[in-house]
Amino acid sequence: MTESCFHCGQKIETEQVLFDEKHFCCAGCKTVYEILNTTGLDNFYAMNSDAGIRPDSKENHHFQFLDTPEIFDKVVDFSDDGVTLVTFHVPVIHCTSCVWLLESLHEVNPNIIYSNVNFTQKNVQISYKSNELKLSEVARLLTQLGYKPTINLQSLDKKASTYDRSLILKIGVAGFCFGNIMLLAFPEYTLPFSNSTPEAWLEGNKEFFRWGMFLLSLPVMFFSATDYFKSAWQGIKNKYINIDLPIAIGFWVLFLRSTYDIIFDLSPGFFDSIAALAFFMLIGKWFQQRTYKSMAFDRDYKSFYPIAVLKIAEGIEQPILLSELAKGDRILIRNEEIIPADAVLMKGEAMIDNSFVTGESRLIPKKPGDKIFAGGKQSGQAIELEIIKDVKQSYLTQLWNNEAFQKEESKLNKLTNNISRYFVITILFIALLSAVFWYFHDASEVLQVVTAILIITCPCALALSSPFILGNVMRIFGEKKFYIKSTATIESLAKIDEIVFDKTGTITESQSSDVVYTGENLSEQEKIAIKSILQNSNHPLSRILYNQIHLNELIPISDYQEISGKGQQATVNGNEIKIGSKSFVDAVDELNLNQTSVYISINHSIKGKFEFKNHYRKGLKEMILNLNLYKIAILSGDNDSEKENLKEIFPAKTEIYFNQSPEDKLQFIQKQQQKGEKVLMFGDGLNDAGAIKQSDVGIVLSEDVNNFSPSCDAILDAGSFNSFPVFLRFSKISIKLIWTAFLISFLYNVVGLAFAVTGNLEPVVAAILMPVSSISVVIFSTLSTRLAASLMKWNLERV
Amino acid sequence: MVIVSVSLAAVFLALFLIGAKQGQFDEDESPAVRMLFDDKKNKDKIDT
Numbered sequence: 043m044t045e046s047c048f049h050c051g052q053k054i055e056t057e058q059v060l061f062d063e064k065h066f067c068c069a070g071c072k073t074v075y076e077i078l079n080t081t082g083l084d085n086f087y088a089m090n091s092d093a094g095i096r097p098d099s100k101e102n103h104h105f106q107f108l109d110t111p112e113i114f115d116k117v118v119d120f121s122d123d124g125v126t127l128v129t130f131h132v133p134v135i136h137c138t139s140c141v142w143l144l145e146s147l148h149e150v151n152p153n154i155i156y157s158n159v160n161f162t163q164k165n166v167q168i169s170y171k172s173n174e175l176k177l178s179e180v181a182r183l184l185t186q187l188g189y190k191p192t193i194n195l196q197s198l199d200k201k202a203s204t205y206d207r208s209l210i211l212k213i214g215v216a217g218f219c220f221g222n223i224m225l226l227a228f229p230e231y232t233l234p235f236s237n238s239t240p241e242a243w244l245e246g247n248k249e250f251f252r253w254g255m256f257l258l259s260l261p262v263m264f265f266s267a268t269d270y271f272k273s274a275w276q277g278i279k280n281k282y283i284n285i286d287l288p289i290a291i292g293f294w295v296l297f298l299r300s301t302y303d304i305i306f307d308l309s310p311g312f313f314d315s316i317a318a319l320a321f322f323m324l325i326g327k328w329f330q331q332r333t334y335k336s337m338a339f340d341r342d343y344k345s346f347y348p349i350a351v352l353k354i355a356e357g358i359e360q361p362i363l364l365s366e367l368a369k370g371d372r373i374l375i376r377n378e379e380i381i382p383a384d385a386v387l388m389k390g391e392a393m394i395d396n397s398f399v400t401g402e403s404r405l406i407p408k409k410p411g412d413k414i415f416a417g418g419k420q421s422g423q424a425i426e427l428e429i430i431k432d433v434k435q436s437y438l439t440q441l442w443n444n445e446a447f448q449k450e451e452s453k454l455n456k457l458t459n460n461i462s463r464y465f466v467i468t469i470l471f472i473a474l475l476s477a478v479f480w481y482f483h484d485a486s487e488v489l490q491v492v493t494a495i496l497i498i499t500c501p502c503a504l505a506l507s508s509p510f511i512l513g514n515v516m517r518i519f520g521e522k523k524f525y526i527k528s529t530a531t532i533e534s535l536a537k538i539d540e541i542v543f544d545k546t547g548t549i550t551e552s553q554s555s556d557v558v559y560t561g562e563n564l565s566e567q568e569k570i571a572i573k574s575i576l577q578n579s580n581h582p583l584s585r586i587l588y589n590q591i592h593l594n595e596l597i598p599i600s601d602y603q604e605i606s607g608k609g610q611q612a613t614v615n616g617n618e619i620k621i622g623s624k625s626f627v628d629a630v631d632e633l634n635l636n637q638t639s640v641y642i643s644i645n646h647s648i649k650g651k652f653e654f655k656n657h658y659r660k661g662l663k664e665m666i667l668n669l670n671l672y673k674i675a676i677l678s679g680d681n682d683s684e685k686e687n688l689k690e691i692f693p694a695k696t697e698i699y700f701n702q703s704p705e706d707k708l709q710f711i712q713k714q715q716q717k718g719e720k721v722l723m724f725g726d727g728l729n730d731a732g733a734i735k736q737s738d739v740g741i742v743l744s745e746d747v748n749n750f751s752p753s754c755d756a757i758l759d760a761g762s763f764n765s766f767p768v769f770l771r772f773s774k775i776s777i778k779l780i781w782t783a784f785l786i787s788f789l790y791n792v793v794g795l796a797f798a799v800t801g802n803l804e805p806v807v808a809a810i811l812m813p814v815s816s817i818s819v820v821i822f823s824t825l826s827t828r829l830a831a832s833l834m835k836w837n838l839e840r841v
Numbered sequence: 842m843v844i845v846s847v848s849l850a851a852v853f854l855a856l857f858l859i860g861a862k863q864g865q866f867d868e869d870e871s872p873a874v875r876m877l878f879d880d881k882k883n884k885d886k887i888d889t
Contacts, residue, residue, distance in 0.1 A: 210861050218854040222847050254843070 048087075049075050050188075074187055078143075081150045086143050105178035105185075107350035107361030108193070114177055116363070117193065119167070125155065126172035130184065130191035135164045144189060151175065151183060166191075213324045216266040219258045220317035226251045226258070227314040231806045252304040255313040263297055266320045269327075285462040285505050288469065292500025293319070299493040312497060312805050318813045319502050326506045326820070329513050351375075351382055354426065369429055376424045383416045383433045390425035394418040461784060462501060469499045476799045487801050494803035498794030502812065503787030503819040508780050510823035515776045518831045523759035524769050531755045534739045535773040537720045541669060542711065542733070544725035545678035545688075548743050550656040551760075557590045561642070561650015566593070568649075571614040572642065574599050575621060579610050583640055584621075587652055609640075619644050656684055661764040663691050668767035673719070677702045677710060677733070707733035768834055779826050783819050790815035 047067035059066040062079070066072040078086050107113055120127040135141070140159070144166050147157040153175040157168045166189070170180055184191050229244050229251060274290035277283060293316060300311030350361045352374040359374055364382055367373070372388065375381055381394075392408040395418060408414055414427065473495045480488045512529035519526055526532065543549050564572070574596045576588040602612040609622010620627045620643045627643040629651070642649045666674070675697040676688060682700040689698070699710070707723075711733045714721050723730065723737035726744070734740030740754040743763060758766065794811050797803045 207861055211858055214854060214857045214861060218850060222850055225846065226843065250843075254847075258847075 047071050070186075070188070077150060077187065083143065083146055083149055086139050105181040107352075108177040108181055110350070110361045113350050113361065113363060118177065121172060124171055124173040125169060126177070127167065127169045128177065128180065129165050129167045130181070130193070132164055132166050132184065132189045132191050134189055135159065135161065135166070140189070143187065144184075147183070150187075154180070209324065209328055212266040212269075213321070213328060215261050216317060216321040216324055219262045219266075220314075220321040223255045223258045223314050223317045226254045227310060227805075227809070230310040231809070248310075252310055255311065256301060256304060259297065259300075259313040259316050262317050262320045263293065266324060267293055267316075270323075282459075283463045283466055284459045285501065288462060288466050288499070288501050289323070289505055291496060292502070295493050295496040296500070299497065310805055312808050314805070314809045315497070315812050318809070319500065319816070322813065322816045322820075323502055323505060326509045329510065364433060367429060367433060369432060371429045373427050373429065374424055375420045375427060377420060379420055381414055381416055381418045381420065381427065383429050384431040385414050385416075385427035385429050387412050387414055388426045388428050390423055392425045393421045395421055461504070465501055465504070469495065472499075472795065472799070480801070484801075491798065491801050494798035494801070495795065497808060498798045498803060498811070499791050500812070501787070501791075503790060503815040504784055506816055507783030507787060507819045507823055510820050511776055511780050511783060511827055514824055514827040515772065518772075518827065519769060522765060522769070523762040524765075525757045525759075527755050531739060532773045532776060534720070534755070535722070535770060536777045538672065538722045538739060538770065540673040540675065540714055540719045541722045541724060542675045542677060542714075542737070544707070544723070544730045544733075545656075545676055545680060545684070548724055548726050549662055549676070549691075550658055557587060558653045558655055559650055560653065561648070564642070564649060567615075568644065569593055570595050570597055571599070571617070571619055572621060574614060575602065575610060575612045575619060578602055578612075579604055583654070584610070586654070587640060590652075617644055618646070620646075656680075656687075658687070658691065659760070659763055665764050665766060666692055669770075672770075675699070675710070675714075677707045677730070679703070679707075679730075704730060704732050708736050711736045772830065772834055775830050776827060779823070779830065782826070783823055786822060787815055787819050790818075 046065075048064040049066055049071035059068065059072045061072045061075065064075070066075065078084055108117060114121075118126050118128045132144070135144070141161060144159050145157055147168065148154045151170075153171045155169040155171065157166055159166050166184075168180060181191055181193070230248070270286045270293065271290050273284060273286040277287050296312045296316050296319075300313050300316070303309045303311045350363055351367060352359045353362045353367070354360075354372040354374055367383060373382075373385070387408050387410050389410060392412070392414060394406045394408055394414055413430070416431075416433070473492050476495060477488050477492050480491050509529065512532050515532055516526050516529060569591055570593055573588060573591045573593060576584045576591075577596060578599075579585075597614060599612040599614045602610070604610040605622070605626070609620060609626035611618065611620040611622075613619070621640060624639075624641055627641040627648060628646075629641045629643070629648045639651045639653045641651045670693070673695075674692060676692065676699065678684070678698070678700050679702055680700065685698065685700070688696075692698070699706075702710070707730050711721050711723060715736075715738070720738045722739045722741065723734045724741050724743060725734050726742060734742065734754045739756065741756045741758055742754045743758050743760055758769075790811060794803070794808075794815075797807055797811075
C-alpha cells in the first residue's frame with residue numbers, strides 16, 4: 043500500500059478508501075473531496091496537487107458551546123440584523139489552494155456571504171447569515187474541510203491586536219526626504235570636481251538649496267530616527283552602551299555640524315548623509331521585523347485551554363466560559379478534552395494522559411474520588427468532575443507562573459552591543475588624539491576634525507550587518523522549518539555547550555508508539571478475530587492496536603461487551619476472546635509494572651500481551667553522533683523502563699535522569715547554568731516549559747508547528763529534527779559571517795578616518811562613502827548567508 | 842521647478858502615508874494569490 047491519498051498526499055497506511063476511482067487515506071479526506079466535487083470546487087486539486095489537509099478524524103469536535111449567547115458575543119466581531127462577521131484563526135492555512143478554498147466557502151454553503159483570508163496572520167474572516175446558520179455549524183464546516191479553527195482563551199483575550207504601522211510610516215518619510223535632499227544636494231556635489239570658480243547661478247541659489255535640505259532633514263531627525271535616540275537614551279540611563287548610542291551620536295553630530303556649516307556658509311552640510319542613513323537603517327529594521335510576523339511565541343497556558351466547558355447544574359448540561367468556572371462546579375469532560383482546573387473525579391472511568399503536565403506518556407486510570415490535575419487529557423468515555431481549585435490557582439498555571447517566566451528578556455543583539463562598547467571607546471580615543479594634534483597644529487580646525495571623525499565612524503554599516511545576516515539566517519531556518527523567536531537566539535545557539543533533551547515527545551514520537559507482542563504466537567485467524575473486536579472500541583489503545591494489525595479482513599463477532607477502564611470481550615467463531623487490562627483477563631505478570639500493555643485471552647487462557655513502547659525518532663542515533671562536540675543530558679518524566687534503550691543510542695557519558703518532575707527539570711538547568719554552561723533545552727512544550735524558559739536557548743519540537751508553541755526561543759518541526767546539528771553549525775557560521783561584515787565596515791571606517799583625521803572630509807566624500815559602505819555590507823550579508831546555506835548538507839524529511 | 846518637484850513628491854508621500862494608515866501594507870500575501878484565481882462563473886461563460 044504505497045498509494046498516496048488523492049486529497050492530502052499522505053501515504054496510505056492503515057486503511058484505504060476508494061471513491062470515484064481515487065484513493066483516499068481516510069474517510070475524512072474522502073468527505074472533503076465529496077464536498078468539493080458536489081459543489082463544483084474541484085478546481086482545488088488543479089492548482090496544487092496534494093494540497094488538502096487531512097481532517098482530524100480521531101477527535102470529536104464539539105462546537106455547540108459557540109451558540110451560547112455569552113460565548114457567541116465574545117467570539118464574533120460583529121452581529122446585527124441576521125448578518126454575523128466572525129474571524130477564526132486557522133493555523134493550517136499554507137498554500138494558494140487553501141486561500142482559494144476558504145474564499146469559496148459561499149459556494150459550499152449558500153448561507154455564507156463571503157469569506158476573506160489573511161494569509162500572513164492565518165485568519166479567515168467569514169460573514170454569514172446567522173438566522174439560517176449557527177456559528178457552531180460554520181466552525182464544523184471548516185473542520186470538515188480540514189481547516190479546524192483554534193478557539194481558545196487566548197484568542198479571546200487578544201481580540202484587539204493592533205498592527206504597528208509606525209515603522210513603515212517612518213521609512214516612507216525617510217525615503218521621501220532622502221530623495222529630495224539628494225536632489226537639492228546634487229548641484230554642490232560638482233564643486234570639488236570643477237577647478238573654475240562656481241557658476242553664478244549656483245552661488246545665487248546656494249542659500250535656497252541649503253535651507254531646503256535643512257527643512258527636509260527635520261522630519262528625518264524628529265520622526266524617522268527617533269527610535270535610535272530613544273534606545274540610546276535607554277542605554278545611557280541603564281549605564282550600558284548599545285549600538286544605538288554611536289548611531290545617535292552620529293546623527294546628532296551630523297545634524298548640528300551641518301546646521302552650523304550652513305549658518306556660517308562653510309559647506310553645504312551632510313544632510314544627504316543623514317537622510318540616506320536613516321532610510322537604509324530603517325529598511326534594515328523592517329527587514330528584520332517582518333521575518334516572523336505570524337508566529338505567536340508568547341502564548342501561555344491559556345492557549346491550551348478551551349474557552350468553554352460543559353457545566354452540569356441540576357442535571358442540565360450547559361456550556362459556560364472557562365473564566366466563569368468556579369470552585370465547586372460540576373463539569374463534563376469528554377474524550378480528548380483537557381481538564382481546565384484541578385478537580386476530583388465524580389463519575390465515570392478516567393484515563394488521564396498527563397503528558398502535558400509531567401511528560402509521562404502512559405495513560406493513568408483514575409477512580410471516582412481521585413484527584414485530577416489541570417492539564418491532563420481525558421481518553422475514553424465522558425467523565426464528570428468537581429472543580430476544587432480556580433483555573434488560575436491550578437498546578438499547571440502555577441508552573442507557568444514560576445519565576446523563570448518572569449525573567450526579563452534582555453538578550454538583544456549581545457554581540458553587536460559588545461563590539462559597540464569597544465567601538466565607542468576607540469572612536470572617542472581617536473577623536474581626542476586628533477583634537478590634541480590639531481590643537482597644536484591649527485586650532486581653528488579642531489572642531490571640524492572632531493566632528494568629521496564622529497560622522498564618518500557612525501557605525502551604520504556595523505549596525506546593519508547583524509540584522510541583515512541574522513535576519514537572513516532566520517529566514518533560511520524558517521524555510522527549513524526551524525522557527526526562531528528573535529535574532530538574538532542565533533547568537534545564543536552558537537555559544538551552546540550542553541544540550542538537554544526531554545524524552546517523551548522529543549526524542550520519542552508522541553503520536554506513535556511501537557507495539558510489541560510477547561507470548562504465544564497468534565495465528566492469522568486469531569489476529570483477524572482480535573482486530574474485528576478492536577474495531578468496535580474507541581479506546582485510544584484499541585485504536586493504536588487496531589492500526590498495528592495489518593490485515594484487511596474482518597469477520598463478524600457476537601456478544602460484544604466493553605467494560606470501560608478494563609477491556610472488552612466478544613465471541614468470535616465460538617471462541618470467547620478477552621482483550622484488556624491485567625486484572626480483566628486474570629493475568630499474572632510480575633515483570634510488567636511500568637509498561638502500558640494490553641492482554642489477550644482466548645477461552646480463559648492467557649495468550650500474551652501487547653506492550654506499548656516508546657518509538658524513537660528516525661535517525662536519532664546519527665543525529666546524536668553529529669552532536670559529539672556537545673555535552674548531552676536526558677531528562678525524562680517517565681519511569682526508567684527505557685533506560686537500556688537510551689543507553690544504546692546515546693554516548694556513554696550522557697547523563698540520564700528519570701522520574702523528573704517539571705520542577706526537577708528546571709532545577710537541573712539552573713544547576714548546569716551555575717556551573718557556567720550555556721544550556722540548550724530541547725523539549726515538547728508544556729511539562730518542561732519551566733526548563734525551556736530557564737535555559738539559554740529553549741527549543742520546542744513540534745509535530746504541528748502552529749498548534750504547539752508555548753513560550754520558547756525556537757520551534758523545530760519534527761520533520762527537520764535530524765538536521766538539528768546542521769542548524770547549530772549554521773548558526774556558528776553566521777556569527778563568523780557577522781565578524782567578516784564587521785571587518786568590512788571597519789575597513790571603510792579606516793578609509794573614512796584617514797579623510798577625517800587629515801581634515802579633508804568633504805560632504806561629497808561622506809555622501810559617497812557612507813551609503814556605499816552600508817550597501818556593500820548589506821549585499822555581503824545577503825549573498826554570504828545564501829551561499830553558506832546552499833553549501834550546508836540539510837537533512838530534511840520534508841521540505 | 843524645485844518647489845514643484847518637491848511638492849509633487851510630497852503629494853505622493855501623503856498618499857503613501859494614507860495608504861499605510863488604512864492598512865494597505867498590513868497584508869501582502871493573500872491579495873497576490875487571490876488575483877490568480879479564475880472567477881468560476883465567468884470562466885464557464887467563456888467555455889460555453
